[in-house]
Amino acid sequence: MYRIIMNDLMEWYEKAQDKILFLKGAKGVGKTWTMIDFGQGFFKHLIYIDLEKDTDSHYLFKRGSKTEARKLMASLATYVEGTVEEGNTLFVFDEPQYCSKAIDAIVSVKEQKPDIAICMISSTMGAIPKEVFYENSFHNLTLYPMTFEEFLTANKAQDLCKFIENQKLEPVATEISDRIIELLREFYIVGGMPIVVLDYVKNHDYNRVDAILKALLIRTKEHIMKDVPKTYSVKVPKIWESFPAQMKKDNRKFMYQYVDEKARAREYEKSVDWLVETGAVRRIFRIRDGISPLKEQIDEKSFELYHLDHGLLRVMCGIGHADVLSGNDEFNDLGGALLEQLVLSELTMNKTVKDLYFWISGATARIDFVFEDDGDVVPVDVEPRIRRKAQSMKVFNERYKNHMAIKISLEELGFSKGTLNVPLYGLWNF
Secondary structure, X not given: OOOOOHHHHHHHHHHOOOOEEEEEOXXXXXXXXXXXXXXXXXXXXXXXXEOOOOHHHHHHHOOHHHOOHHHHHHHHHHHXXXXXXXXXXXXXXXXXXXXXXXXXXXXXXXXXXXXXXEEEEEOOOOOOOOOOOOHHHEEEEEOOOOOHHHHHHHOOOHHHHHHHHHHHOOOOOHHHHHHHHHHHHHHHHHOOOHHHHHHHHHXXXXXXXXXXXXXXXXXXXXHHHHHOOHHHOOHHHHHHHOHHHHHHOOOOOOOHHHOOOOOOHHHHHHHHHHHHHHOOEEEEEEEOOOOOOHHHOEEEEEEEEEEOXXXXXXXXXXXXXXXXXXXXXXXXXXXXXXXXXHHHHHHHOOOOOOOOEEEEEOOOEEEXXXXXXXXXXXXXXXXXOOOOOHHHHXXXXXXXXXXXXXXXEOOOOEEEOOEEEEEHHHHHXX
16 A cells, blocks of 8 residues: 655655664554565565564674674575675664664664665654664654545545645535545544555445454554553553543543542653553643744643544544444544544644644633644644634634634635635645
8 A cells, every 4th residue: 555655765765775764653553564565666685574573583683783794684684585685685674672782783784884775663652772872873754544645545546636636726626525525534434554444445344444443452452561661561551541531521631530530640641651652642732822932832741642543542432433424423523532633643744734732721712733834833723513613713813913723624725814724635735
């Protein structure tokens, strides 16, 4: 399946092979498949070793930073029964955090032979051992779940992508927008985890979708529990299990009492940090004021936690596909929480948008997302059909006199009175 990150991989291939490609992302987002697919397309030979599962391979790296490049290359080729041809071989090391000596050896090889193409893959969003020490050796990329654009492409609907891309020049015809919204509804149910999307494209069976998502949630929890440090092993599962309750309340702000009635922030904050670093959840902080630079307005004690993927969140919260299809508003489950999750994922992949925050004032005014664009603070209001929050945007605009605001809805692309309406299906393209 086509992944947008292929463009970034090609840029590394053409301009940055003097560095080790370091691809991060949560478990299950397709990192290994993407790198193998890329490697097989751009290199004649591929040497792949999974350092989490293949613990027997660890002995190859026992000398660490003292490793001689030529000997290691030969040993790797023999070990996997592969071929090393300088300039035509890509070395891929999966989950190197499970063998710290491997990280030393990999960097050492790259320093000795800069022309060797090397990639490391890690199922985390945090730092792995020795990463900071070797940070100048890496070209960093991050992979997330599939976007709506990628979902359209997987469904052989690239023509619809073209209509969306051209929407700035001319409106999308009603029959075209109806097709787009129908696929958006499917994406809303399926989510962006590659294994789920692939099965849906082949079978178009929502029952299978729900079953695979449930299995993925079990695997995710198993992965979390396998790696969680002993000091966090009690608190992290409680945080994870609190997600449905956190999402069902009107206020999205993460509240520790939903984890444990007696919970205190100081007791749980490091466990939250660790869970965020796995990539299984995403965190956005509240800003006190909508003033540039936003990073100086962060309130680190106040944040919202989102899931990795809206499909996973839907199933974790006990919402079956039939519940979505039979609802009065198919984009308003959990009071809009699933929709906000989808929007967060899409905005994350928009190159115009950098860091995302949220803003609240008192008990009523809330702006779902806020970001900064060349010094301009841009509030983003997500509007499901039955939940209108125009008053919140009015409060923000009057207080901070920002030049532009964004409203996300199912309406056509348009600009009026300082507000840009972006259709939900075109978030990658504004």
